[in-house]
Amino acid sequence: MKRILNGLSIGVAALTLAVLAGCSGVKTTPVTDEDLKNSEEKRRDSAGKIFGDAALTFGPGVDKGNVDPGGSGIGVNSFLWRASLDTISFMPLAQADPFGGVIITDWYTPEESPGERYKLNVYILDRQLRADGLRVAVFKRRRTPAGTWQDVNVPGDAATKLEDAILTRARQMRINVAAEQ
Numbered sequence: 402m403k404r405i406l407n408g409l410s411i412g413v414a415a416l417t418l419a420v421l422a423g424c425s426g427v428k429t430t431p432v433t434d435e436d437l438k439n440s441e442e443k444r445r446d447s448a449g450k451i452f453g454d455a456a457l458t459f460g461p462g463v464d465k466g467n468v469d470p471g472g473s474g475i476g477v478n479s480f481l482w483r484a485s486l487d488t489i490s491f492m493p494l495a496q497a498d499p500f501g502g503v504i505i506t507d508w509y510t511p512e513e514s515p516g517e518r519y520k521l522n523v524y525i526l527d528r529q530l531r532a533d534g535l536r537v538a539v540f541k542r543r544r545t546p547a548g549t550w551q552d553v554n555v556p557g558d559a560a561t562k563l564e565d566a567i568l569t570r571a572r573q574m575r576i577n578v579a580a581e582q
Contacts, residue, residue, distance in 0.1 A: 477502035477525040480578075481535055484571035485523045488563070492521060502526065508542070516544040517553075521563070530571055537563045 475482060477499065485504055486497070492506040502525035510518040520540040527534030537560045542550040 475499040475502075476528070478528050478530050478534060478571070480530050480571040480574045481525045481567065484567050484574055485525065485535075488567045488570055489521055489523065492519075518542050518550070523567070530575060532564075532568055535564050535567060536560075537567070539563065 482499055482502070489504070489506060492509040494504065495507040496503065496505040498504075504521075504523040504525075506521045508518045508520050518541070520542075522538040522540075524536040524538075525534060526536060539555045539559045541553045541555045543553045545551050
């Protein structure tokens, strides 16, 4: 055991010396006021951006004059994404993936009908604001007299009505952004 510990300490010492020897050839240059100024400007320009220039953008630092309707750093249309979240905000979220464009809610029971519950899956399929870039799946369950939940067919137009509401909200958001420019 003593021999192993001795070998380890020699290995650690050798590794430390190798790292220090490698650092001896590193040359540093002093930081000037100009470097600090450029660094501050870069920080200010990227304020509100996560992961640099080509990623999600929030808050200050957003260039309203250069809005990309296809989204900024997310894999789907940002207007459809935000409109979807806004439209279904009354339901609890189970999963939201802005890169894959999938929003899955948890089961929601309306106060007016405690024997029913609903769940939504929203799929944003495109980076363009188009009607065929959005799909909604609606699931409904009804409580049986035994107390278990049973799947029930949802009227065929329920998903279409939700898609229309999301698309209308997305168009409103796009118009508002264009008016701000």
